[in-house]
Amino acid sequence: MSTITDSMNTINSLEEMAEGDTIIHRLHPMVKLITTMLYLVLVISFNPYNITGLMVFAFYPVILMALAEIPYKPLLKRLLVALPFSFFAGLSNIIFNQQLALMIGPMPVSYGFISFTSIMVKTIFTVMAVLILIATTSLPKISYQLLSIKVPKIIVEQIMLTYRYISVLLEQVSNMYTAYILRAPASKGIKMKDMGIFVGQLLLKSFDRAESIYVAMKCRGYDGNYLYAKPSPIQKGDWLFLVLVSGILCLMRFFDLSLFIGSFL
C-alpha cells in the first residue's frame, strides 16, 4: 500500500539525514528545539497582510539547510504533501475578501490574495523549520530533551517506545494488507466490513507482542523504569548559537528587509 511505503520511506530518509555530522547536527538538541519554536512563533505572528516583512525569514531555513547539508528534494516533497490543506484554507480568503489592495502594473491584487500568499508562505516556512529540526536531530534526542523541560517521563517513554515499534508495525500492516489484497484482487482496499477483523487481528497480535516485550524487559530487571535519562549539558558554543540566532530572529521580526531594499528602487 503506497501510504505505508511512503511513510516508511519518509521516516527512513529523515533518519538518515539526522545521522549526518555537521555543525548543525552537533548543536545541542535543546538549542535547536528552542530556536525552532522561536522561529515558528515569530513567523506566525506576522499579520496576514504583511508578506514583505515575512520574506526575510527565508534566510533561516535556507542557511540551516546549507549548513546541515540537507538535500532539498526530499524536504520539498514533504512540503508538497503539507501544502494542500493550507491551500484550501487560504483559498477561501481569495473568495471572501476581494477588496483591492494595490495594483502591480495593470494587475489588481486583492487583500484576499495577499493573505492567501501569506498563509502559503507561512506554511512553507513553518513546515521547513520543523523538518529541518527532525532532519538534524534524531527523535530520541529530541524526546530526551523534553525531560529537561519537565514533560512527564511517561510521555517521553511512550514517544520512544512508539517510535521504536512504528517500523515493525508498518511492516506487519503492509504484509497483512498484501495478503488480503492477493485474496481479494478486485477490491481497492480493505472492505469496510472486514476492518473489524483486520485491525482486530492486528491488535491481538500486538497485545501478544507487548506481552513478549514485557517479559523481555522483566528478564533484564525491569521494574517500571524504562528510561534512565540524562540529557547532556549545554556547551558554551551552543549558548553562543542560541543567543546569536535568537537575537537575529528577533531583529528580523522588526526589520523589514524587503521594504528596505524596495525603498532603493
Add this chain to the structure above:
Amino acid sequence: MHMADALVSPAVGGIMLAASAGAIAYSAYKCKDDLDEKKIPLMGVMGAVIFAGQMINFTIPGTGSSGHIGGGILLAALLGPFPAFLTLTAVLLIQALFFADGGLLALGANIWNLGFYACLLVYPFVFKPIVKKALTPTRISVASVVSVILALTLGAISVVIQTLASGITELPMATFMGMMIPIHLAIGLVEGIVTGGILVFIYKMRPELLESSMDNKKLPKNLSIQKVLGVLLVFAIVVGGGLSLLASSNPDGLEWSMENVAGTAELETSGNAYDSAANIQESTAFLPDYGFKSTDGEGSAAGTSVSGIIGAGITLVLAGGTGYLIYAVKRRKEKTA
C-alpha cells in the same frame, strides 16, 4: 483533521498548548497512581499500532471513497482513558515531526481536538455509561458509533473555533461550521462503525482485554444522560467562548505585547493609505470580530506596495544565494581537504 502551524496564531497555539499540557500532566499524574508496569510497553506498541493502523484505507460501500480509523475511542477502550490520551499524544508528536502533520505550535490544538475529547471526555462520560450495564456486542457497537461521532464533532467544532480565533481565514463562522460539522458527522458514522467492529471482534476473541480497562476506574454513580449532555455543553461553551473572547479582545498576543514593549506601533508604517484601506476592510468584513487585525499598527498594507513586493523577491533571491554560497564553500573545503 490536523491543524497546521500556519493556521494558528501564537495566542491560540499557546493557549491550546497550555490546555493540553494541563491534561497531559493530569493524566500522567493519574497514571502514576494506578498504572501497571505492564502497561508501559503495551501503550508503546498500541501507539505504533494506531500510527500504522491509520494508514489502512478501507472502502466505504456505495460511495467509492475510502476512510481510515481515528483511534481515540479505540485506544481508550483498550487502555483506559488516561493511558490512551498519553499514547495518542506521543503518536501526534511523532506525526507532527516526521510528516509535518500539524506542527509543533499547533500540537496543543491537535492533542486537544483529537485526543482530549475522545479519551478524557466522551469515553468516560458517554462510552462507559453505555456499556457499563452489560458488555454486549450491541452495546459496544452503539457506544462506539455514538462516541466517535461525538468526539469527532467536538474536534471539528474546535478546529473551526481555533482557526477563526486565530484570524487566519476569512470564512464566515456559519459557512465554516456548515462545512465541517456535516462532514465530520458522516466520517464519524463510518469510523464509529469500524471502531465498533474492531472492539466487538476483540470482545469475542479476548473479552478480558476490554473488561480490564472497563473496570479499572470507578464511575460516578447515577450518571444520567442529561448530566452527560450538560458536561459536554459546559465544555463547549468554556472552550469556545473563552477562546473567541480572547481572540476578539487580544487577537494576537505576541504582536500586542511587542507593541507594548517596544512602543513601536508605527515602526515601519507610513500612514494614511493603509489606514483607510483598513477602515474599508473593517467595515466590509463578513465578521468584523473575526476579521483581520490590520489595525495592529504593523505596516501591513503599506508594506504591500509594488516596491515592497519587488523587495520581497530580491530578499528571497538573496536568501537562496546565501544558501548556495554556503553549499559552494563547503564543497570547495571538502575538495581541498
Add this chain to the structure above:
Amino acid sequence: MLEIEKLNYAYPDGHQAIRDINLKIEEGESIALVGANGAGKSSLFKLIIGISEIKEGSIKVEELSVGKKTLKDIRRKVGMVFQNPDDQLFMTKVYDDIAFGPRNELLTEEEVETRVVNALEQLGITHLRDRMPHRLSGGEKRVIAIASVLAMNPRVILFDEPTSFLDPQARRNVINTLDSLKMTKIIATHDLDMALDICDRVIILHHGSVFADGTVKDILLDENLLSQCHLELPLCMQKPRVR
C-alpha cells in the same frame, strides 16, 4: 548447576505442555534442545526464567530454586535470548538497549558503560553502538540481542531458535558468536547442523517430555531415533540428492 526435577506444566487452558521432566546440567555445558514444533522447548524456557509459574516439580539454578521470591536473582543468573529480536530490543539506541539490564541493577553510568563496551567487543560489534535497532538487519539484531543478555553477566544463557530467519552468512556469524561464549548454554533449535557444530549434548523433547538425552554423536547420527520424533539427520550427514 541447573537441576530440573519432576517438572510438569499445563497452560491455563489445560494444555499439558511439559510432562515429568528430570534433567541435570553441569557448568559450562553446551546443550542443544531439539524437538518438533510444539514439543515444549519454549515452554520449558519460560518455566526456567519464571515467566510461567511452576506448579508441579522444581527447577534449581545453582542451588537457588525458581519461584516468586527468587525471581530477581534467578534472572541475574539466567539470561534468555528471544526468538524475535524485535521483542527483545525495545530501546531506540543499541547502546541504551544493551545498557538496559545493567542500569536496572542500578550500577553507576561508568560501570554500565564498561559492561556495554565489553559485550560489544566480545561480539565484535562495536561499530553498531550508536545505531538504532529498527534500522538493523535481522542478523545484526540477533547479535545485539545476545549482547544485551551478555551485559548482565549471566551464568546460563537460554537461546530460543537463534538461527531462524537468517541468511547463510548471518547464520554462520551467529553460530560463531555462540561458539565463542564460554558460559553454560541451552539452545532450543531446529538447526541440527548448528547443534552438531557447537554443542556437546543433545536433549530431544517429544510431546513435552524428554525422549532422548545424550552426546551429539549418539543422538544426531541415529536416523531411527530422530525420525521417531519428526526430526531428520543433520543436512551435512544426509546423502546429497542432486538431480
